[in-house]
Amino acid sequence: MRRLVPALLAVPLLALAAPASAAPGDFEVVTASGVFGSAAPAYTYQPDLVPAGATARVFAASAPELGTSVTLLVTGLRADREYGAHAHTRPCGASGTNAGPHYQKQVDPVSPSVDPAYANPENEIWLDLTTDRTGTGIGATHVGWQFDTDRRAGSVVVHETHTHTDPGHAGTAGARLACLNVTF
Template identity: 60%
Template sequence: MIHVRSVASIALLGAAALVLTACGGSGDGEQSQSAATRVSATFAQDGEGPAHTYDAALVPAGSTVEVTSAEQDGSTVTTLRVSGLVPNRTYGAHAHTKPCTAAAGTDAGPHYQFSEDPVTPSVDPSYANPMNEIWLDVTTDANGAGESTSTVPWVFPDDRRAESVVLHEKPTATHAGHAGTAGGRPGCVTVDF
């Protein structure tokens, strides 16, 4: 009787392993999923770490940021979580083309666009929109915490990926001539997308 239970347990474990392999681990199945990217950091003014504040009134030193991003089945899902920011405020937030520096938020370059606008700065809603860019506008609660998620119908090409998420001082505009604009850049976190 013990022998039969052991064989049954081994069979169940083997079946579970086959299911797990089929659901996304081996790379041989049809479902495509890459490992998730995750960065969790504290905003600093001293040049240390991946997160920088350039305006401590809007992004206080010591506030925190977390970005996760995963590619699955031809889409990219990115989530931004913040805490310790100004309470009850909406910040624009977007994936940008270059990593952050301690010097200035502008060093992170323009918004990452899957289909690049031939005109810069890009303010055409045909290019500057939440399906062609990763927009993560976030509204904080009474404690200065907030979360937002973006899902876009594409994955990054290996040779051209976003490298940061920038917090902006205003919500993102959507109208022609201003699409994608969100004011100054009080904070930035480098993300290895």
């Protein structure tokens, strides 16, 4: 439970810390939730690892002086298992590839991006998690930037493994298991 409390408080604490001088629209809060199945807003592509009926919730808050905090809470996944999760550029669809690549603040000119200079937790939203004995898990991150107003992420994709960081594999996390539409 100790591990869950700081992660669950990350977004609310950022919200409380929003500067009084922030102009309207500078501070943003985004939430999304869904039950995994075969249609929007939450798709499962491998029901043996992300069963139909499992749930996901995303909470995000951002402000210019503070950056962006994102928390992913999942329930009903396979117990005692590591998963990767990232913000992706487009909304979910019938195939995991519909979500596009990872959202990157500084976009790698080479695709797919496996260069640690671009595919890293400071330039992308990484929400890796490990489920407990009940299949519940939480991933949280904070980056020092906000999404661009004209270029935002459209989903969070749950992947097969924790995210790799080594050159040539940076940012990879195996197959796309599930996807939740999030309007960042």
